[in-house]
Amino acid sequence: MTTVDSNSLRELVGLVAHDPADDSFPVNGWDAVVWVVGNATLTAHYFRTVFGMDLVAYSGPETGNRDHHGYVLTSGPVNGGVRFVITGAVDPASPLAEHHRRHGDGVADIALDVPDVDRCVAHARAAGARILQEPHDLTDEHGTVRLAAIAAYGDTRHTLVDRSHYSGPYLPGYQPRSQPAGGERVFQALDHVVGNVELGAMDQWVDFYRRVMGFTNMAEFVGEDIATEYSALMSKVVASGNHMVKFPLNEPAQGKRASQIDEFLRFYQGPGAQHLALATADILAAVDTLRAAGVEFLATPDSYYDDPELRARIGHVRVPVSELKARGILVDRDEDGYLLQIFTRPFGDRPTVFFELIERHGSAGFGKGNFRALFEAIEREQALRGNL
Ligand SMILES: [Fe+2]
Numbered sequence: 001m002t003t004v005d006s007n008s009l010r011e012l013v014g015l016v017a018h019d020p021a022d023d024s025f026p027v028n029g030w031d032a033v034v035w036v037v038g039n040a041t042l043t044a045h046y047f048r049t050v051f052g053m054d055l056v057a058y059s060g061p062e063t064g065n066r067d068h069h070g071y072v073l074t075s076g077p078v079n080g081g082v083r084f085v086i087t088g089a090v091d092p093a094s095p096l097a098e099h100h101r102r103h104g105d106g107v108a109d110i111a112l113d114v115p116d117v118d119r120c121v122a123h124a125r126a127a128g129a130r131i132l133q134e135p136h137d138l139t140d141e142h143g144t145v146r147l148a149a150i151a152a153y154g155d156t157r158h159t160l161v162d163r164s165h166y167s168g169p170y171l172p173g174y175q176p177r178s179q180p181a182g183g184e185r186v187f188q189a190l191d192h193v194v195g196n197v198e199l200g201a202m203d204q205w206v207d208f209y210r211r212v213m214g215f216t217n218m219a220e221f222v223g224e225d226i227a228t229e230y231s232a233l234m235s236k237v238v239a240s241g242n243h244m245v246k247f248p249l250n251e252p253a254q255g256k257r258a259s260q261i262d263e264f265l266r267f268y269q270g271p272g273a274q275h276l277a278l279a280t281a282d283i284l285a286a287v288d289t290l291r292a293a294g295v296e297f298l299a300t301p302d303s304y305y306d307d308p309e310l311r312a313r314i315g316h317v318r319v320p321v322s323e324l325k326a327r328g329i330l331v332d333r334d335e336d337g338y339l340l341q342i343f344t345r346p347f348g349d350r351p352t353v354f355f356e357l358i359e360r361h362g363s364a365g366f367g368k369g370n371f372r373a374l375f376e377a378i379e380r381e382q383a384l385r386g387n388l
Pocket residue numbers: 192194275277356366
């Protein structure tokens with residue numbers, strides 16, 4: 001998805017200048033987030049009607065695919081924005097049925113748009129990555145797509161896609177469908193995808209993305225100082241050269257509370273994608289739309305907004321704080337600017353993958369300040385009740 005309005009994207013997801021010529025594993029951006037779910041038909045309907053995505057392509061028994069359903073949905077600019085592919089088994093013997101039995105609803109593939117699949121795979125192989133699929137072409141009347149796949153954490157994979165010689169709606173085997181969003185558009189781009197990995201594995205995966213894919217560390221990390229006190233997780237962030245693709249990686253930490261990462265690892269049966277941050281130009285409208293459609297968000301205590309210390313930290317943002325408070329939207333601020341964010345409750349039946357909505361105003365962070373702020377705010381309330 002390269003032909004995007006670069007100005008709006010730059011703001012939405014915080015892009016930086018980058019020369020792909022001196023990149024051993026150049027990445028243009030996201031290609032698709034491929035989900036495996038228990039009911040692709042209903043899930044696709046949900047993303048169309050609730051999250052305001054357009055259905056653009058379909059694969060299934062009617063198109064000669066007797067194994068599974070695949071629904072391709074997009075949000076954001078034409079030829080850009082976000083592509084979700086929702087897949088679910090039709091044939092009980094489909095590998096997708098087994099994937100779903102093991103992991104529940106989740107992200108199986110974070111596919112990346114690359115200009116040179118073969119160069120990427122050669123570099124990945126030399127760096128010791130596990131190649132799941134060698135480079136190969138798929139062709140139909142719309143042209144040719146070149147693809148390969150490498151293994152990431154757990155059962156997650158990165159398919160590498162060069163669709164520069166292809167004009168179809170997704171991949172050969174998919175037929176165009178034109179069903180516009182059934183609800184209001186709520187997001188325009190994908191900001192980051194967070195991976196949860198096992199205790200002690202975070203640095204190993206940071207190293208993987210640096211070594212294999214040439215990603216670089218972003219400044220934000222949550223170390224033991226914050227982790228052990230408040231969040232029960234440790235986190236580092238790696239990003240592609242242009243910062244289009246950002247992967248925070250979490251591992252559990254021993255904290256005051258049972259680790260949310262441990263819970264994920266237990267119910268997902270291993271490492272996997274924990275949350276997808278959807279970039280929106282208007283988080284207030286997005287939250288109102290989603291909430292009206294029944295999407296549940298994590299609650300934020302009133303003290304988060306009323307506490308003078310926190311109020312000072314929030315500073316001046318584009319709307320009155322009362323508007324944020326009414327919706328439970330969080331603010332994080334750094335030297336470059338601020339961001340507004342909010343998290344949904346888990347998306348499926350298991351306490352695993354969920355969504356974040358994020359509206360950036362200069363900040364390149366991920367909301368680290370909210371870890372401490374939120375837990376401190378909760379503790380102040382606890383203390384008021386005499387329970388701390
Ligand atoms: Fe996030």
